[in-house]
Amino acid sequence: MTQLPEGARHLPGHFDRPAQQALVDEIRAVLAEAPLYTPVMPRWGRPFSVRMTNCGPLGWVADKSGYRYQPHHPVTGKSWPEIPASLIALWEAVAGYDQPPEACLVNFYDDTAKMGLHQDRDEADLSAPVVSVSLGDDCRFRIGGTERGGPTASLRLASGDVFVLGGTARLAYHGVDRIYPQTSTLLKNGGRINLTLRRVTKASIDMG
Ligand SMILES: O=C(O)CCC(=O)C(=O)O
Numbered sequence: 001m002t003q004l005p006e007g008a009r010h011l012p013g014h015f016d017r018p019a020q021q022a023l024v025d026e027i028r029a030v031l032a033e034a035p036l037y038t039p040v041m042p043r044w045g046r047p048f049s050v051r052m053t054n055c056g057p058l059g060w061v062a063d064k065s066g067y068r069y070q071p072h073h074p075v076t077g078k079s080w081p082e083i084p085a086s087l088i089a090l091w092e093a094v095a096g097y098d099q100p101p102e103a104c105l106v107n108f109y110d111d112t113a114k115m116g117l118h119q120d121r122d123e124a125d126l127s128a129p130v131v132s133v134s135l136g137d138d139c140r141f142r143i144g145g146t147e148r149g150g151p152t153a154s155l156r157l158a159s160g161d162v163f164v165l166g167g168t169a170r171l172a173y174h175g176v177d178r179i180y181p182q183t184s185t186l187l188k189n190g191g192r193i194n195l196t197l198r199r200v201t202k203a204s205i206d207m208g
């Protein structure tokens with residue numbers, strides 16, 4: 001595969017350095033309310049190398065019973081904090097979808113973390129794209145087609161980049177092969193943050 005699948009868009013440097021810094025400050029505030037935790041794979045319970053938390057009315061969680069969205073943090077039991085306004089604005093600018101995102105997954109990768117090839121398909125509404133932001137160290141991102149085992153392409157994502165999976169690519173297999181340590185000075189202790197905005201339900205929801 002030499003080019004990106006239809007509906008996949010890489011927006012290099014969408015956020016400039018000051019905007020990246022502002023986002024990091026907002027994410028630190030999210031982490032203070034909703035700390036990173038280590039999810040585990042369904043069934044076997046093998047821990048992910050990526051630590052996670054969420055903001056938004058719904059958050060994506062993984063534990064022994066499966067993958068799902070839920071309105072509260074699995075460790076603290078508290079509601080997830082709100083999605084920062086700058087990320088709502090990003091969604092409005094690039095998603096082409098008239099409802100707001102409901103979930104913002106926060107992934108934290110240390111120097112050795114990675115994420116295997118997978119599809120994002122736990123959402124009831126697959127007509128909305130997945131919009132993701134990279135902050136901190138670069139990574140090698142891999143993207144293929146909608147069938148497991150097909151050809152893939154890899155590209156380097158850097159701090160401030162935005163990546164959109166929409167159209168046919170909404171169900172494209174993708175993953176993070178590796179982090180390139182010490183390639184960014186944004187996060188003082190290194191590592192990479194990925195923010196992934198998603199619409200989960202079809203209609204507007206009221207979480208009451
Ligand atoms: O870290 C990334 O760039 C991708 C994250 C991802 O695929 C996911 O959270 O589903």
Ligand SMILES: [Fe+2]
Pocket residue numbers: 118119120174
């Ligand atoms: Fe994903």
